[in-house]
């Protein structure tokens with residue numbers, strides 16, 4: 001099956017964002033007070049999940065896919081608004097409004113109605129166990145809350161800026177400049193040569209963990225050009241932008257990337273890594289990658305389904 005971006009975790013099952021509601025303060029206040037409103041809490045970019053907590057996140061860690069849920073609140077979520085950001089995420093098919101309340105980093109559940117009921121968890125560890133809809137909501141809320149954290153001051157005049165539009169914009173009261181959440185394009189690519197593909201490893205990754213090479217798209221570049229430049233910089237392998245094939249993309253909220261999956265046709269084989277960028281790179285045969293993706297390789301493994309790299313690799317395997 002040919003996947004599209006709508007099939008990729010974190011992007012799948014998107015909500016109706018109902019953006020026209022963001023400027024309607026009266027509607028937003030009424031929606032937040034509705035008995036059927038759905039609200040979850042975030043702290044420090046981490047969603048509040050039903051316990052017990054899964055294993056802590058580590059680069060390359062294999063996530064626990066046991067299904068778990070966010071802790072959902074109703075209008076009683078107003079008790080957590082002190083010092084928090086109230087983010088309107090949209091409405092589900094039934095019209096139910098959904099909000100995230102991003103509480104301050106030092107907020108505690110002790111002494112609240114939620115004491116002992118769950119834990120704020122790293123999203124990279126939690127994403128595999130959330131439903132597609134919940135993973136999409138948390139991904140959006142995480143990116144926006146991280147943006148607010150790092151953009152408290154106006155980039156034009158340096159004054160403290162204010163949150164408006166239900167969390168989707170900041171405005172500077174001094175110079176009236178508007179600021180919008182950023183999204184950073186990243187190319188993530190798999191160079192192919194014959195029946196082999198090129199994968200690499202980061203220096204901090206656990207032994208045996210391999211993935212697609214990736215890098216930020218620079219100003220003035222296309223996705224395809226960035227993919228080829230990054231492969232050459234990191235591995236020395238030459239690819240041509242005109243032979244690149246864009247596949248699909250995934251919002252990746254760490255903090256605000258949009259990962260764009262690309263298959264490349266390699267024009268050369270020799271590998272010469274840049275040790276400042278990656279720890280290693282090598283060619284894998286299709287048979288070997290099939291074994292890895294089936295979880296049957298003795299000492300190599302690749303990213304889980306929550307990461308777009310998994311789907312880029314699978315897209316290549318399912319060709320021919």
Ligand SMILES: [Zn+2]
Nearest residue numbers: 154157172175
């Ligand atoms: Zn300003």
